[in-house]
Amino acid sequence: xxxxxxxAVLLVFSISVTFFSCKHDKKPAPAREAKGDVSLGGTxxxxxxxxxxxxxxxxxxxxxxxxxxxxxxxxxxxxxxITLEVVPGLAESWSADEAGTSYVFHxxxxxxxxxxxxxxxxxxxxxxxxxxxxxxxxxxxxKKAYASTFEGRVVGADLYHNGSSGELQGVRAIDDYTIxxxxxxxDPSFLFVLAQPTTAIISKAAYDNCESAIVGAGPFVPGSExxxxxxxxxxxxxxxxxxxxxxxxxxTLIVSILQTKELQLEAFFAGKLDVVxxxxxxxxxxxxxxxxxxxxxKDPNYIMERDDNEAGTEVYSIYRKGVAGLPDNMLGYCDNxxxxxxxx
Numbered sequence: 001x002x003x004x005x006x007x008a009v010l011l012v013f014s015i016s017v018t019f020f021s022c023k024h025d026k027k028p029a030p031a032r033e034a035k036g037d038v039s040l041g042g043t044x045x046x047x048x049x050x051x052x053x054x055x056x057x058x059x060x061x062x063x064x065x066x067x068x069x070x071x072x073x074x075x076x077x078x079x080x081x082i083t084l085e086v087v088p089g090l091a092e093s094w095s096a097d098e099a100g101t102s103y104v105f106h107x108x109x110x111x112x113x114x115x116x117x118x119x120x121x122x123x124x125x126x127x128x129x130x131x132x133x134x135x136x137x138x139x140x141x142x143k144k145a146y147a148s149t150f151e152g153r154v155v156g157a158d159l160y161h162n163g164s165s166g167e168l169q170g171v172r173a174i175d176d177y178t179i180x181x182x183x184x185x186x187d188p189s190f191l192f193v194l195a196q197p198t199t200a201i202i203s204k205a206a207y208d209n210c211e212s213a214i215v216g217a218g219p220f221v222p223g224s225e226x227x228x229x230x231x232x233x234x235x236x237x238x239x240x241x242x243x244x245x246x247x248x249x250x251x252t253l254i255v256s257i258l259q260t261k262e263l264q265l266e267a268f269f270a271g272k273l274d275v276v277x278x279x280x281x282x283x284x285x286x287x288x289x290x291x292x293x294x295x296x297x298k299d300p301n302y303i304m305e306r307d308d309n310e311a312g313t314e315v316y317s318i319y320r321k322g323v324a325g326l327p328d329n330m331l332g333y334c335d336n337x338x339x340x341x342x343x344x
Contacts, residue, residue, distance in 0.1 A: 002238040021261040028047040036243030042341035043252040044323070045274045047264045051257050052229075053221065056214050058133075058140035071231055071253060072114075072201030073216035076105050076130065076179075077191055081327050081335040086191045090125050090201055090217060090238075091179075095164040097236050100186035105130075107177040111238040114221045115201040122236065122298050123203060125217055127173035132204035134171045135160065153190060155182040219248040219337035239337070248337035249325070262287065268318065274341075275326065278307070288318075301332040 009315045034040045052065040057073050060066050075188040091105040107125060115122030138144050138160045150157040156169030168181040183190060193199060206215040217238070220231035232252040240246045256273065258264045263285040267273045267289045281288070294301040300321065319326065327334045 025137065026080045031098050032245075035242075035245050038241065038243065038244065038245055038249060039340045039342045040249050041251050043254060043255045044250045044339050044341060045256065045272060046265065046336075046338060047256045047276070049257070049264075049275055054142075055203070057197050057216075058137045058145050059142040061142050068124045068222075068229065068231075068255065069197040069200065070218070070334060071220045071336055072218045073197055073202070074218045075194055075196065075199045075201055076107075077195040079192075079333055079335075080196045081333060084333060086195050087159050089195065090130075100188075101183045102184070103181045103190070104174070105179045105181070107179070108238060109177060111217060112236045113206065113215050113217045114234045116213075116215060118213050118215065121210055125201060125203075126176045127179045128176070129201055130179050131168070131171055131173050131203045132207070133201045134199070135168050136202070136207075137199065139166055149193050149196065149198050149242040151191070153183055153187055156186055158257055161300075178300050195276075208299050210331060219335075220253055222282075225256050230255075231255070237337070249340045250336070253336050274323050275317060279318065279319040280315060281314065 003067075032040045046062045048067070050064055052068045053062050054060060054065050055069050055072065057069050060069055074089050076089050076091040076094075077086050079085070080087050081317045088108075090107055090111050092108045094103055094105045096103050107127060107130070111125045113123055113125060113129075131143055134154075135147060136149070138150055138154075138157050146157075146161060151161070154157065154168075154170040156165060156167065156171075158167045159165035168183075172180045174180055200216055200218075203213075203215040203217075206213045219234055219237045219239070221234050223230050223232070231247050233251045235246070235248055254265065258267055261276065261279060261284055264273060265279075265284055268276050269291055270286075288295075291302070295318075302318055302320060303323075304316055304318045307317060317326070322344050324340040325338040327336070327338075
């Protein structure tokens with residue numbers, strides 16, 4: 001995206017979900033000391049036009065559910081939020097045979113699931129959790145998640161899905177930190193599949209012992225309040241930045257459900273949102289014109305950027321001064337663990 005000072009010239013020229021069955025422990029987190037030129041803490045407020053249908057990764061069939069699940073779950077692999085390249089997730093390394101049909105993944109030792117008041121959460125991620133998670137994916141009632149991931153790809157997945165076999169033959173725990181996956185044929189896209197929220201890893205112990213709780217290992221821990229979804233920082237998240245700061249940078253991510261861009265803009269200018277994305281200017285020109293002065297000058301209160309990834313259309317995002325690290329990629333993939341709220 002490229003930054004645009006909002007001005008008169010521009011205006012004239014181109015103007016109900018359940019997360020966990022066990023609740024998050026809400027004890028206040030200790031203050032963090034930033035290393036390097038980063039800002040830690042604060043609440044980042046965004047919006048969606050509809051509520052997520054589910055945050056069970058194996059039942060996801062819509063974009064909103066996928067975007068929110070990405071914030072609370074992690075898979076063996078993940079996507080770099082800028083380059084969209086596949087990078088290590090819960091697996092710190094992997095290898096494939098010459099035929100491209102057999103993969104071995106090595107888990108990070110010490111990576112843990114989010115800690116909640118559920119006595120079985122906060123545990124280390126092991127190969128048994130991976131096998132359990134992929135069995136749940138293959139047994140999922142929602143067809144889309146399974147069909148876009150393991151169907152026809154992983155040995156034995158289709159038999160497990162239709163109930164013909166009680167064993168997912170192609171996924172095997174070699175030891176507590178090593179997993180092998182066998183494919184039916186070479187598939188260059190398989191690593192990308194393992195970076196999707198639909199192939200996330202959840203805690204087997206928490207699911208078995210805490211009323212089928214879906215406990216993930218992502219950067220945020222979810223809860224809900226009315227028409228807002230409140231996600232709090234997971235202090236045990238296993239990823240740190242180059243300076244040694246443990247992600248996510250922010251303390252809280254609040255997602256409001258606002259059905260239209262007009263409602264989202266009203267909330268933004270009322271100080272209830274920090275960003276509004278995918279704006280086509282003509283339908284909201286009047287609202288933006290009323291706040292033109294806040295986009296102008298050397299130190300504007302609001303910044304407007306054109307999304308250069310939207311080919312053939314003019315789509316913009318607006319955000320508050322001080323917001324940094326917003327996702328910007330061709331797929332709209334969001335990783336809010338990297339968002340910072342700079343102080344001025």
